[in-house]
Amino acid sequence: MANSEALVPPQHIAIIMDGNGRWAKQRGLPRTAGHAAGAESFRRIANYCRTLGVKYLTVYAFSTENWKRSQDEIAGIMRLLRRYLEEALRDMEKNRVCFRFFGDLTRLSPQLQKLCLDAQSRSQDYDVQVNFCLNYGGRDEIVHAARAFATEVAQGKRKPEELTEGLFENFLYSAGVPDPELVIRPSGEKRTSNFLLWQSAYSEYVFMNVLWPDFTPEHLDEAIAEYHRRNRRFGGT
Ligand code: IPE
Ligand code: IPE
Ligand code: MG
Numbered sequence: 001m002a003n004s005e006a007l008v009p010p011q012h013i014a015i016i017m018d019g020n021g022r023w024a025k026q027r028g029l030p031r032t033a034g035h036a037a038g039a040e041s042f043r044r045i046a047n048y049c050r051t052l053g054v055k056y057l058t059v060y061a062f063s064t065e066n067w068k069r070s071q072d073e074i075a076g077i078m079r080l081l082r083r084y085l086e087e088a089l090r091d092m093e094k095n096r097v098c099f100r101f102f103g104d105l106t107r108l109s110p111q112l113q114k115l116c117l118d119a120q121s122r123s124q125d126y127d128v129q130v131n132f133c134l135n136y137g138g139r140d141e142i143v144h145a146a147r148a149f150a151t152e153v154a155q156g157k158r159k160p161e162e163l164t165e166g167l168f169e170n171f172l173y174s175a176g177v178p179d180p181e182l183v184i185r186p187s188g189e190k191r192t193s194n195f196l197l198w199q200s201a202y203s204e205y206v207f208m209n210v211l212w213p214d215f216t217p218e219h220l221d222e223a224i225a226e227y228h229r230r231n232r233r234f235g236g237t
Contacts, residue, residue, distance in 0.1 A: 009224050010181035012056035013049065014203070016195050017042060019187030019211030026211075032076035037213035039080050046097060048217040050128045052224075056177055057130050058102070060195050064137030067107075078112060081134070085115040089122065098126040102173035103136030104144065131177060138197030145171035174199055182227045186210045186219070204230045 017038055024034030042059060049057045062077060088095065099119040108116070116134070148171045152158045169175060179199045185191075186208045192200070206223040208215075 009049075009052045009054050010227060011054065012058065012178055012180040012182075013054055013220075013224075014058040014060075014180035014183045014196055014200070015045070016060045016183070016185040016187075016193060017212045018060075018185060018189060018193075020213060022187065023211040023213040030076075031073050032080075034213060035073075035077050035080055039084055041213050041215050042084075044217070045215065045220060046128065046130055047095075048220060050096065052220075054128060056180070057128060058133065058174075058177075058180060058196070059130065060133045060136065060193075062103075062134050062136070063194055064104070064135055064140050065194065067135075078109065082112055082115060085112075085119050088119055089115070092123055096126040096128070098123045098129045100129060100131045100177075101134055102131050102141070103134045104140060105134060107135050129177070131174065133195070136173070137194045138192070139194060141173050142198060144173075169198075172198060179203065182206065182223065184208065184220075184223045186212050186215050202232070202234055204232065 020034035020038040021031045022034070023037060024031050027033075042061075046057060061081065066077075067074065088097065088099065099116075101116045101120060105113050105116055116132075145168060149158065149163060149168065153160055174196075177199075179201070180196065180203050183192075183196065183200050183203045184206050188207070188209045190207045196203075204227050206226050208219060208223065210219055
């Protein structure tokens, strides 16, 4: 177990779980094997976050752009998600994780949608809240929110001039969840890939040269230590 001495973790950490495919390729394995290893890594890190006392963990599991991948790979990822959620529902009491899902779930299979809804409704008031980003895109989220607000205007419930940043946030998938202080991207890529565009406006980004399946609690400690070295000014001096 990593040494977490004296590092008070941020209350909300977000992770772009990237690098599964490259991890598999390095080993001559199919990409799906990389996703299976990535799912293990997620279990490990979610547990570690609970140990540290992190309140919210948001993970990017499948983006609105990931539908461009092969049918085989998508089916493999969906199978792993199904298995993970079935297991999470079974071990709910033990893991004490509260689930929320960010993204447009309507494109997922009815079976997977039901598992998501069950996981969300049956896990409340637990220690850690995991926000699973599934068929999630930051741009899609903003458009979805704008449409929901416009609908209320059209229904006469609201006036356009009522809209503020604070009100708009209530229409996002992340409504009620504080913005992440820290966003971690493993795998060596240095881009957001459409993750939490609104919420990460003032987040500290830590890019790490490790593939997600190899990501350990020590890497999380390292990212948190790096976060503590940053000077957050929020536009001030
Ligand atoms: C992240 O790993 C998992 C998903 C996007 C679903 P990748 O599959 O993107 O792995 P690389 O980037 O190809 O190594
Ligand atoms: C971002 O990774 C999405 C997830 C980790 C779920 P990608 O692998 O899809 O991003 P790009 O293609 O490198 O930008
Ligand atoms: Mg990738």
